Every structure is written in structure tokens, then in C-alpha cells.
Amino acid sequence: MTNSKLHIDTTCAQHPSAINMLQTSIASLIAILVCSSTYIWFKRRYLKHHLESIMPTVLWTPRFINYTSQDEDSFQRHLTEDGLQNKRQKMPSSSITNILPKMERLNGPYGMYATVYGLTKVVHVGHPVPAREILNGMGRSTTTVDHGQNVGVCKLFSCIGRPFRCMQSWTRTEKNRSSNERRRSSTLIDATGTTKNPAYDHFKNFSGDGVFTANSSDWKAKRASVLHCLLGNMNELENEVNKSADGLMHELKEIQSDEIVNVVTLLQRCTIGLIYRIITHDDALLFDRDTAKDDRCSSTVRSPSPRSSVTSLASMGKSETTSDSESSSNSHFDDGHRATKLNTNPIKALLPQYLDSVTQIRMIILAQSRSIWYLLPRWFYRLFSPMYREEEAVMGPIRAFARLACQNAKSGSPLDLLSKRTSHNRGASKIDGVTKDLLDEAITLLFAGQDTSAATLSWTLHLLSLDPERQQRVVDEVRPIIESDDNPEVDFVSKTMIAQMPYLDAVIKESMRLYPVAPFVVRKLTTDITIPREDISTEMTCPSQVKVVSDTTIPESTFACIWIYALHRNPKLWHLPEEFLPERWLDPELREKDAGQEEPGAYIPFAMGPRNCLGRPLAQVILRVLLARILNRYSVVDPRHEALALSRNKNSTDSEIDSKCLRKDMQAGFTVLPSNGLMLRFVERAE
Ligand code: HEM
Numbered sequence: 001m002t003n004s005k006l007h008i009d010t011t012c013a014q015h016p017s018a019i020n021m022l023q024t025s026i027a028s029l030i031a032i033l034v035c036s037s038t039y040i041w042f043k044r045r046y047l048k049h050h051l052e053s054i055m056p057t058v059l060w061t062p063r064f065i066n067y068t069s070q071d072e073d074s075f076q077r078h079l080t081e082d083g084l085q086n087k088r089q090k091m092p093s094s095s096i097t098n099i100l101p102k103m104e105r106l107n108g109p110y111g112m113y114a115t116v117y118g119l120t121k122v123v124h125v126g127h128p129v130p131a132r133e134i135l136n137g138m139g140r141s142t143t144t145v146d147h148g149q150n151v152g153v154c155k156l157f158s159c160i161g162r163p164f165r166c167m168q169s170w171t172r173t174e175k176n177r178s179s180n181e182r183r184r185s186s187t188l189i190d191a192t193g194t195t196k197n198p199a200y201d202h203f204k205n206f207s208g209d210g211v212f213t214a215n216s217s218d219w220k221a222k223r224a225s226v227l228h229c230l231l232g233n234m235n236e237l238e239n240e241v242n243k244s245a246d247g248l249m250h251e252l253k254e255i256q257s258d259e260i261v262n263v264v265t266l267l268q269r270c271t272i273g274l275i276y277r278i279i280t281h282d283d284a285l286l287f288d289r290d291t292a293k294d295d296r297c298s299s300t301v302r303s304p305s306p307r308s309s310v311t312s313l314a315s316m317g318k319s320e321t322t323s324d325s326e327s328s329s330n331s332h333f334d335d336g337h338r339a340t341k342l343n344t345n346p347i348k349a350l351l352p353q354y355l356d357s358v359t360q361i362r363m364i365i366l367a368q369s370r371s372i373w374y375l376l377p378r379w380f381y382r383l384f385s386p387m388y389r390e391e392e393a394v395m396g397p398i399r400a401f402a403r404l405a406c407q408n409a410k411s412g413s414p415l416d417l418l419s420k421r422t423s424h425n426r427g428a429s430k431i432d433g434v435t436k437d438l439l440d441e442a443i444t445l446l447f448a449g450q451d452t453s454a455a456t457l458s459w460t461l462h463l464l465s466l467d468p469e470r471q472q473r474v475v476d477e478v479r480p481i482i483e484s485d486d487n488p489e490v491d492f493v494s495k496t497m498i499a500q501m502p503y504l505d506a507v508i509k510e511s512m513r514l515y516p517v518a519p520f521v522v523r524k525l526t527t528d529i530t531i532p533r534e535d536i537s538t539e540m541t542c543p544s545q546v547k548v549v550s551d552t553t554i555p556e557s558t559f560a561c562i563w564i565y566a567l568h569r570n571p572k573l574w575h576l577p578e579e580f581l582p583e584r585w586l587d588p589e590l591r592e593k594d595a596g597q598e599e600p601g602a603y604i605p606f607a608m609g610p611r612n613c614l615g616r617p618l619a620q621v622i623l624r625v626l627l628a629r630i631l632n633r634y635s636v637v638d639p640r641h642e643a644l645a646l647s648r649n650k651n652s653t654d655s656e657i658d659s660k661c662l663r664k665d666m667q668a669g670f671t672v673l674p675s676n677g678l679m680l681r682f683v684e685r686a687e
Pocket residue numbers: 211212213223275444445448449450452453456517518520521522605606607610611612613614615616618619623
């Protein structure tokens with residue numbers, strides 16, 4: 001009885017405080033919910049970006065433009081609401097642009113940092129010393145480590161902190177391995193020490209076993225063949241590039257000076273015709289006035305598709321924000337239909353679909369590389385993934401276009417020569433007379449040659465359109481040479497001529513420094529690679545950071561991501577790294593300030609080592625001839641820069657690039673392009 005009473009009393013006595021506690025908890029819960037949802041509401045865009053970057057693609061719909069597309073919007077806002085304030089635009093967050101500060105924060109040796117994705121070990125590199133050791137596949141033999149133990153290994157991966165405990169245990173195991181064992185691994189495994197495989201496996205459905213994706217001995221034979229057949233005879237190259245430039249000039253002539261052109265698509269059309277002719281010696285894709293006219297008529301009334309290049313001033317803002325998928329699905333039918341109607345030549349009829357498909361496949365591959373399917377066996381992906389079905393549909397026109405290229409190849413052309421080499425003529429099975437190896441190579445060369453050149457030229461024109469003074473300096477250099485009496489053909493630009501254009505050369509180099517179209521490359525280490533100790537006394541190290549003073553070994557089977565973009569903008573290597581300063585390549589005083597110009601591996605737009613760009617000699621000529629030809633006849637104007645200059649009552653020929661107009665929104669795929677194209681005006685220069 002007493003107990004029971006006591007019990008009742010106790011309950012009564014506790015009740016009010018329990019209710020109070022409950023009320024307080026509910027109130028705090030509501031407060032937390034309100035605060036967090038408000039925060040989420042404000043930050044939803046950023047949160048979405050963040051979540052998407054850490055989740056496998058299968059859990060979200062890939063937006064494809066992963067490197068932010070906010071630039072256009074914010075530019076419009078700057079023009080209107082903010083009253084054109086002169087504040088520096090915040091760099092939008094992106095994997096590419098954020099990698100350097102992230103590396104610095106994590107403070108690994110040479111700014112390297114390591115991560116663990118599932119079971120894979122990844123090291124990110126933005127410094128020339130490790131970059132060249134890894135890309136050359138050499139490293140320093142671990143036998144030369146003179147400190148008895150591999151402190152560097154631990155230091156490198158200890159920078160990644162608590163979330164990656166498993167990595168630390170892995171490094172400990174590494175440390176415990178006997179030096180004899182390690183010596184064996186560095187001498188016995190593959191001579192180059194690195195491989196692309198399996199880092200590039202998500203390209204396999206696209207370029208199959210072409211030289212870009214091939215492995216080990218297969219790759220060596222293929223690379224040797226392609227080098228021989230493609231670069232064996234470069235005599236015709238300047239003629240071919242000039243023919244393409246003629247076509248481009250005709251197309252530009254049809255465009256009014258107040259019309260705004262999507263430069264990316266214009267240049268993609270120009271370079272695909274060029275590469276097609278280089279590898280086939282077939283003139284079918286030479287410029288055709290009717291196609292260009294027809295293209296203009298329809299594209300002025302619809303948003304710019306991957307193929308259409310012209311839009312009116314009024315529709316510019318709208319069209320640039322149109323979603324990729326929308327514009328491409330509309331254009332697919334239109335373009336294919338129009339081209340088939342107009343062109344009796346099958347390769348010409350396929351060209352629009354090919355260009356659309358290439359635009360789409362780069363996005364699919366990007367999404368695939370970030371998806372969970374990539375971690376599963378290939379057969380599983382093929383059997384169950386909707387992404388694979390989409391990929392196959394898009395690959396149709398690409399394969400058809402490449403097959404036609406192989407069939408149209410004239411005797412003595414690179415594709416014809418390749419078809420006779422064992423490396424590309426294995427196995428009896430041929431479809432329509434084309435082996436799979438040859439088809440894969442045609443796809444590789446068409447894409448690698450076209451997309452990279454068009455993207456690099458687009459970024460160069462972007463920079464020059466924002467810098468009329470430097471643009472004029474190029475013109476002052478190229479015009480007298482092109483129009484000299486010694487030039488036998490009007491407007492023709494030869495290799496000898498471009499050798500006399502140092503400023504043009506510096507502009508291209510500087511544009512490739514700021515916008516390397518392949519912003520990173522990946523290699524898998526087939527042996528331990530030892531990076532020599534970081535010299536703390538050099539200017540290239542940040543004095544505030546505690547540096548590793550011993551050698552650093554990156555263990556076998558690590559994936560190394562070499563960030564070309566970060567190397568090219570590393571403030572320890574480049575004076576005024578974010579500035580467009582072509583003079584740095586010419587002026588001895590400025591040159592001296594750039595440690596990067598002396599340091600092998602600091603400037604690598606074509607990568608380096610055994611798997612560097614095979615088409616570099618072609619690209620050097622293509623870029624210079626096309627740029628000289630364009631600027632000789634046309635001045636390129638960025639309408640946003642023009643509007644900004646006018647509204648500020650400033651002289652639009654100001655030499656300083658306005659950071660508000662500088663594009664940082666990058667659309668990644670194989671190559672990095674300005675998101676949704678690049679809209680410029682071409683104004684014919686006075687004779
Ligand atoms: C501005 C123009 C170009 C740039 C910036 C460029 C850049 C690059 C880079 C960075 C790589 C290494 C990719 C990697 O390891 O992931 C590469 C590889 C390659 N490039 Fe280029 N490239 C250009 C033009 C060309 C041209 C015109 C061709 C041929 C027609 C070409 C054919 C190739 C091939 C076949 C590979 C693979 C080489 C191998 O793995 O052995 N490229 N390119």
C-alpha cells in the first residue's frame with residue numbers, strides 16, 4: 001500500500017517536469033527542423049551539387065553539365081540588378097577548378113593528396129615532379145631510397161585524415177614490406193610502370209581497341225602503326241588545313257556582323273571535315289555553300305543545337321539556357337531530315353547525326369564513369385543498365401560514320417595504310433569490308449582530332465574576344481605575312497609562315513595553359529613509383545607548410561590523376577596564373593618569373609610520356625593556320641563584353657580582360673568546352 005502510494009506520488013511529482021521536457025524537446029526539434037530546412041532551402045543548389053558529386057550516377061539523373069552552369073545567369077544578374085558592379089565574380093565550384101585549393105589544404109608532399117574510393121587508391125597530382133615521374137612511368141627505383149624506411153608513403157596518405165583509416169592501414173602494410181620485395185616489383189613489372197587500363201574502360205564501348213584505349217603490347221603495335229600512317233607524310237597537311245579554312249571563311253561570309261554565332265559548333269563542323277579528309281584523302285566533306293546557307297536559315301529560329309551555330313542577338317539569353325537534352329532531341333530529327341533531303345552523299349547526310357551523337361556520347365561516358373555500373377562486371381552493365389542501351393543507340397551514327405570513312409578511304413591515305421597493317425587487320429571477321437580494329441581506330445582519330453582542336457580554338461577565340469588589344473596585336477603580326485607579295489595564293493597560310501608568327505604561337509600556348517581541353521589524365525601504376533624528396537628550399541614549395549623531406553613512394557596499383565588544369569594554374573609555378581598573358585612566353589623578364597616554363601611536366605596540354613598526344617604535330621599546324629586565317633579576315637567580338645564596356649562608358653579596346661566575362665562554366669566530356677557553347681560575333685575587317 002505504502003509502496004503503491006509512493007508510486008503514485010512519484011508519478012504525479014514527475015509528470016510536470018516530463019511534460020516540460022517533452023515540450024522543450026519538441027520545440028527544439030521544430031527549431032532545428034526550421035533552421036535546417038531554411039538552410040537547405042537557401043543552399044539547395046549547392047547541396048544538390050554536393051550530393052550529386054558523392055552519389056553514384058544511378059541514384060540521380062545526370063545533368064551532364066557537371067561543372068556548373070550558373071555563369072550565364074549570374075552574368076545576366078550582374079548586368080541588370082547589380083548595376084555592373086566591379087566586383088570579382090566568385091569562381092563557381094567545380095571538380096576542376098577546386099582541385100588546387102583542395103590539394104593545398106590537405107598538405108601532402110608536392111601538394112599531392114590521396115583518397116580511397118571503395119577499394120581503389122587514388123592519388124591526385126598538381127605538381128610537375130610527381131606528374132612527370134608518373135606519366136613517364138619511371139619514378140625513381142625504390143632501391144635508391146636512402147632513408148631506410150619509406151616515411152614518404154605514410155606522409156602522403158596520412159594527409160587524407162580520419163575518414164580514410166583503411167588507407168592508413170594500407171600504407172602501414174606497405175611500409176612493412178621488405179625492400180627486396182619492392183625492388184623486385186619495380187624491375188619485373190611492365191617497363192613503362194603505368195597503364196591506362198582499367199581507368200579508361202568506360203571509353204571501351206566508344207573507341208573499342210583504338211590506340212586511345214588499347215593496352216600493353218596491343219597498344220604499342222597500334223601506336224607505332226598510327227604514327228607511321230598518320231604522320232608519315234605531313235606534306236599535304238597545310239593544303240588540307242587551308243581548304244578547311246576556305247570553307248570556314250565562306251561560312252562566316254554568309255553571316256551578318258550582328259548575328260551571334262555559336263563558335264563551338266562552327267569549329268566542330270570545320271575540324272571534323274578536316275580530320276575526315278586527313279585520314280581518308282576524300283573530299284566529300286569539303287565545304288558546301290548550300291549546306292551552310294540551309295544551316296543558317298533554320299538555326300536562327302531555334303535554339304542552338306550541337307550542330308546549329310547561329311542565333312540572333314535577341315534570342316541569345318534564352319537559347320543559352322535551353323537544356324542540352326531538349327535542344328538535342330529536337331535537332332536530331334530536324335538535322336537528319338534536312339541533311340538527308342539535301343545531301344545525296346551518304347557521309348554528308350550522316351554528318352549532322354554524327355556530330356549530335358558525339359555530343360551525347362561524351363556526356364554518357366562521363367555519367368558512366370561516375371556511376372555504380374562502372375564498378376560492376378561489364379556483362380552485368382550490358383545486360384541490365386539502361387545507360388548501356390542509350391549508349392548503343394547513340395553509337396549507331398558514330399559507327400556508321402566511321403565505317404563510311406574506312407570505306408571511302410583513298411589509296412595511300414592513313415586509313416587505307418592502316419587497313420593493310422597487321423595491327424589493324426587481325427582476324428577474318430569484317431563487317432562491310434571493315435575490321436573491328438580499323439573501325440575502332442577511325443572512331444578514335446575522328447574524335448580525338450576533331451573535338452580537341454575545335455575546343456582549343458573556341459577557348460582561344462573566347463580569350464581574344466575579351467581582349468581586343470591583344471587580338472589586334474595578333475592581326476598586326478599575321479596580316480603582313482599572309483598578304484605579302486611572296487605569298488602565291490590569296491590568304492594561304494603555310495607552315496613556313498606560322499614559324500614567323502611568334503605572338504600567334506604565344507597566344508595559343510597561353511590559351512592551352514588556361515584552358516587545357518583535357519583537364520586531367522589518369523594512369524594506373526603497374527609498379528611502385530618513388531618520387532624524389534621535395535626540396536623545401538625551392539620557391540615552388542609553400543613555406544608555411546610542413547613538407548616531407550624524404551622520398552615518397554606511391555605503391556603499385558594506385559590510380560594517379562594528373563590534374564593538367566591545376567598544374568597550369570599553380571601559383572607556385574606561374575606568375576599571375578589566372579591572367580591571360582601571352583607575353584610570358586616571349587618576354588625574357590616575364591619568362592623568368594614563371595618557374596613552370598623551365599620545369600618539365602609543368603606545362604603539358606598534350607600530356608607527356610609514352611601515352612602523350614599522338615596527334616600533336618598535326619594539332620600544332622591546325623590550330624595556328626586556322627587561327628591566323630580567322631583573325632586575318634574577322635574581328636571576334638563577345639557581345640557580353642561589348643555590352644559591359646558600353647554600359648560603363650569604357651573603351652571596348654581595353655586590354656584588361658573583364659573577369660565577369662571570363663567563362664568558368666565548363667562542360668566536361670572527353671574534352672572541356674564552355675557549357676552550352678560560346679556565342680560570338682564575327683565582324684569582317686577592312687581590307
Ligand atoms: C589541341 C589539340 C589536342 C590536344 C590538346 C590533345 C590532347 C591530348 C591529351 C592530353 C592526350 C592524353 C590523353 C590521356 O592520356 O588520357 C591525347 C591523346 C591522344 N591524342 Fe590528342 N590532343 C589534340 C589533338 C589531337 C589530334 C589532332 C589527334 C589525331 C588526329 C590526336 C590523337 C590522339 C590520340 C590517338 C591519343 C591517344 C594516344 C595514346 O594513348 O597512345 N590528338 N591528346
